[in-house]
Each structure stands twice: as structure tokens, then as C-alpha cells.
Amino acid sequence: MSxxxxxxxxxxPQSFLSYREYLRHIIYALRRAGAEFSFSEGFHPRPQIYSVASLSLGVESRIEPVSVELRAPFDDEVLPRVLPVGIHYLGKIDGYIESYLALYRYNNTYFLLSHPKEGLGKFIKEKNIPPYEIIKEDIITASGSMLYYLGVK
Structure with missing residues (x-):
């Protein structure tokens, strides 16, 4: 298992899909690319796919991490050809990202959120900003004493 x-x-147009629908498109694409998922146990097994934080409806993202557990390696070179319009494959790393800082842009102003799941919705409400005017530009994560900027510029 990997x-x-x-x-x-x-x-x-994918930014206007719910996050659940967005993940569903990724699952479909991974299946088309030949990925063999590990499944949850129980009466309704689901593919083991995780996301640290979901985006608000309408928010675009230049980099969105999605963690998966697979039974066997797969050829990720096929993935870009089977994704729908608005979703592009950037790359992969081994292991899961458990937490990160998210760098967002609104009106040429950048801001960091340490808890993207709670913080972005709160920021949008406080500032009364339409979500479709915000773009997630980058993510920053740490491993040991190293700091990684994962976005593609």
C-alpha cells in the first residue's frame, strides 16, 4: 500500500463545484488512470481519499493537496489527459500532508491562514468578500526543521 x-x-468552472463533487471528479480521473484504491471497511466501502481542508464554493486554487491510499503504484503520466476542464495535475509526493499554511490572494493583497478550513470562511464573512474573487496561490508545510513551499509558479 502506498x-x-x-x-x-x-x-x-470547477471552482463552482462543491468540494465533494471536486473530489469525486478526482476519484473518477484516478480510476481512469488505473489507480487501485484502498477502500474503507463496512457496508458501503469508499476509496481512501483525504483532504486537509475544503475550499469555499467559488474559490479558485492554484494548488490543492489531496491524499490517497493506493494498493499499487500507478502511472500518473496518464492523469492530465483524463481530468476535466478546470482541474490540472501538478505532481505528487510520498506520504500525507497533515497540516499547512495557505497563501491566498484578494485584490493583489496576500494573506496566510493557518487553519484554512475555518479561517477562510470567517475571513470571507468578516470582510464581506465574494468568494470567487479569492485565489489560493500556494501552500506551505513543514517536515522536521524544513519548510516547504509547494506551489507551482
């Missing part, structure tokens, strides 16, 4: 974090974009 645990991977895959990186994708979420751009228009």
Missing part, C-alpha cells in the same frame, strides 16, 4: 499526496488545481 500513501501519496497528489496536487491539483481547481479553476473555473
Amino acid at each position: 500513501k501519496l499526496t497528489l496536487f491539483f488545481t481547481k479553476e473555473y
Whole structure:
């Protein structure tokens, strides 16, 4: 079994899908690319796919990490050809990303959120900003004493 974090974009028109629908498109594409998922146990097994934080509806992302558990390695070179418009494959790393800082842009102003799941929705409400005007530009994560900027510029 291999645990991977895959990186994708979420751009228009996919930015207006719910995060659950976005992940469903990624699952479909991974299946088309030949990925063999590990499944949850129980009466309704689901592919083992995780995301640290979901984006608000309408927010675009230049880099969106999605963690998966696969039974066997797969050829990720096929993945870009089977993704729908608005989702692009950027690459992968071994292991899961458990937490990260997210760098967002709004009106040429950048801001970091340490808890993207809670912080972005709160920021949007406080500032009364339309979500479709915010773009997630980059993510920053740490491993040991190293700091990694994972976005693709």
C-alpha cells in the first residue's frame, strides 16, 4: 500500500463545484488512470481519499493537496489527459500532508491562514468578500526543521 499526496488545481468552472463533487471528479480521473484504491471497511466501502481542508464554493486554487491510499503504484503520466476542464495535475509526493499554511490572494493583497478550513470562511464573512474573487496561490508545510513551499509558479 502506498500513501501519496497528489496536487491539483481547481479553476473555473470547477471552482463552482462543491468540494465533494471536486473530489469525486478526482476519484473518477484516478480510476481512469488505473489507480487501485484502498477502500474503507463496512457496508458501503469508499476509496481512501483525504483532504486537509475544503475550499469555499467559488474559490479558485492554484494548488490543492489531496491524499490517497493506493494498493499499487500507478502511472500518473496518464492523469492530465483524463481530468476535466478546470482541474490540472501538478505532481505528487510520498506520504500525507497533515497540516499547512495557505497563501491566498484578494485584490493583489496576500494573506496566510493557518487553519484554512475555518479561517477562510470567517475571513470571507468578516470582510464581506465574494468568494470567487479569492485565489489560493500556494501552500506551505513543514517536515522536521524544513519548510516547504509547494506551489507551482
